[in-house]
Amino acid sequence: MGDTTNAQPLLQVENLRVEFPTRRGTLVAVDDISFHIDEGEVLGVVGESGAGKSLTGAAIIGLLEPPGRVASGQIIFDGARIDNIGYEKIRRLRGNQIAMIFQDPLTSLNPLITVGRQLTETIRTHVSVDERAARERAIELLNEVGIPAAERRVDQYPHQFSGGMRQRVVIALALAANPRLIIADEPTTALDVSIQAQIITLLKRLCKEHGTAVMLVTHDMGVIAETADRVAVMYAGRIVEVGPVQDVIRHAQHPYTHGLMNSIPVVRHDVEQLKQIDGAMPRLTDIPSGCAFNPRCPKVFEYCRDARPELVDVGATRAACWLYDDTRRAGDTT
Amino acid sequence: MNKNDVLVRLTGIGKDFDVSPPLLNRLMERQDKVLLKAVDNLSIDIPKGKTFSLVGESGCGKSTVARLTVGLYRPSRGSIVYDAIDMATLKTQAQIEPVRKRMQMIFQDPYASLNPRWRVSDIIAEPIRAHKLISGKSAIDQRVAELLVQVGLAAVDRVKFPHEFSGGQRQRIARALASQPEFLICDEPTSALDVSVQAQILNLMKELQRQFALTYLFISHDLAVVYHISDFVGVMYLGRLVEWSDKRTLFQRPWHPYTRMLLDAIPDIEMSGRQRIPVAGEVPNPIHPPSGCHFHPRCPYANDRCRNEVPAPIQKDESNVACHAVQEQRLPDVAVTGEPADVTTSG
């Protein structure tokens, strides 16, 4: 690969906005977000349920379900825009270069077809090999994701696998085409720590050896801590903080990130109650004005309700919070 | 443990699944029936008002234990005694019904349990109607409203559809509470939640437990969550319980070599530089599990006895462990103490 410092990122998302037109007006689910992922890099994406993480992933690979649509912005993959290309082209890209691992393993597996068939079909649509070679590759992939007795398991149906095993099958399916970008939406959520460690090792190896880029959507900060190079924190359709993973975890700047970090239980740490951020993320129909986090923010001040903060450099990360704008804070009395 | 304090007692339960190829192939290829022992000779006592958690690798049989406990599966062997009632003696629907409604399951799969076409009120009222707990529309409405408030939602939410507001897991808990159960079986109840909602749900579950003296069988692969919520923890490996004790003992002074490996594999969120040690070796094939102690191919302490003889559980200090090396006293004691520091800067 050589020097990558001035190479362009593999994926670049610029001012992406995803909307849902409804009878009562337009809902903005992803609101003007920008980020990039380099070759061989893992970008972690975290944030509360409904923050827009999955929609961002779906928008990138052209899988937004109508009436959802990309209202503005650009998605650039390997130097070319992919948000305005035709259905056939994006479908081909999705098969060959960009793979998606979904949150719900059941949506990706056909319950009526053996795991082996599903794998060999995927393999054969991407690589021209005969049935026998495809089957061998399928078994190899199942081994790679840690399915024991793959030679026998390959002929079983999804319901004969445990929850965690099904998810590993889904991951094997995604790897079948040797993609350059993997969008993994909660890929290890249903897995226990030891399998998680295996999958993470596998993802990391792909990044290193094949330069595969990964957008890793998860709420598991442990997984993020170990896998991601950088992490983006989303709240109500916006990126509120982004930076190198160490800095975001250890020195969170945005009050939301901070609350998130503090609500994680820790082994051998006895507490009666976990610290929780009270309330819930707003629904799309009533996103508060100004900073969307303001009704739940312990550091809220007057200005927060009036105008929306943009991402600015704060220490080693970038955060969207008025606390870091001295001119605004000066007007505050607290 | 005092016998009277035990709400649920599983004794030597087992569950086999038939994973044979279709009969015709089997006859033609002269193969025997193939059984997968998903749960093998497992015994636990779950004390009233406490939380007992099961941990272990994917496929080790945790969900199967949960399903056996609520009666979704019939055990192939062993007995399940619920509050001094032997479940095997209940034959008719009329006998089973009153016991079944005392326990409720909250499932692992977040997409399975809420019907998107039903309003929240119907979803929550369904068990009330099914068990004929309350009659009359207004009485049921009132109960639904009460349940919603109990789980931290608003009474007005009852007219909504499940997807119209966040808090799916709260809706599921409200539904589970509808029949006023005393025993909740929670199979990965927070694994699909983000950490901030997870904290709220765990706090809610603890609060409900205090308020209604609920007993929990809790399953999670997140050991930090298990540490937080549990009183007792059992570690499963390939269908068998290999170690169990109160949670502090288990996390601070683990004895079984597998327990120790599991604890070493906990993700390091502090990034203190400690290298996470993935559990070594291949996950064995549950259809043909290793002889003797199932863990022997991955265990650094394995010897010939381990390969031949199934270890029986013994008491070791405060813990119960099924391991020959522990029984032979050839395993070093490794107490893990000390609390980790806060993960973020304070503020």
Ligand SMILES: Nc1ncnc2c1ncn2[C@@H]1O[C@H](COP(=O)(O)OP(=O)(O)OP(=O)(O)O)[C@@H](O)[C@H]1O
């Ligand atoms: N078809 C739709 N119509 C209207 N709103 C929708 C639709 N699909 C998604 N949304 C909304 O868009 C927002 C973002 O959804 P998204 O699935 O991206 O969240 P997420 O961050 O992935 O959450 P989770 O952690 O729960 O997976 C949510 O508020 C959701 O309710």
Ligand SMILES: Nc1ncnc2c1ncn2[C@@H]1O[C@H](COP(=O)(O)OP(=O)(O)OP(=O)(O)O)[C@@H](O)[C@H]1O
């Ligand atoms: N209906 C079934 N038919 C055949 N085998 C089954 C069935 N249900 C479960 N199994 C097998 O039994 C074993 C235990 O499965 P179980 O779902 O209890 O595991 P688990 O510990 O809950 O795993 P996970 O953490 O992945 O949910 C696995 O090997 C699984 O493949």
Ligand code: SF4
């Ligand atoms: S802008 Fe204000 S409300 Fe928003 S996170 Fe910062 S301090 Fe809190």
Ligand code: SF4
């Ligand atoms: S019985 Fe033997 S193989 Fe099994 S855990 Fe103990 S030492 Fe290891």
Ligand SMILES: [Mg+2]
């Ligand atoms: Mg999502």
Ligand SMILES: [Mg+2]
């Ligand atoms: Mg399970």
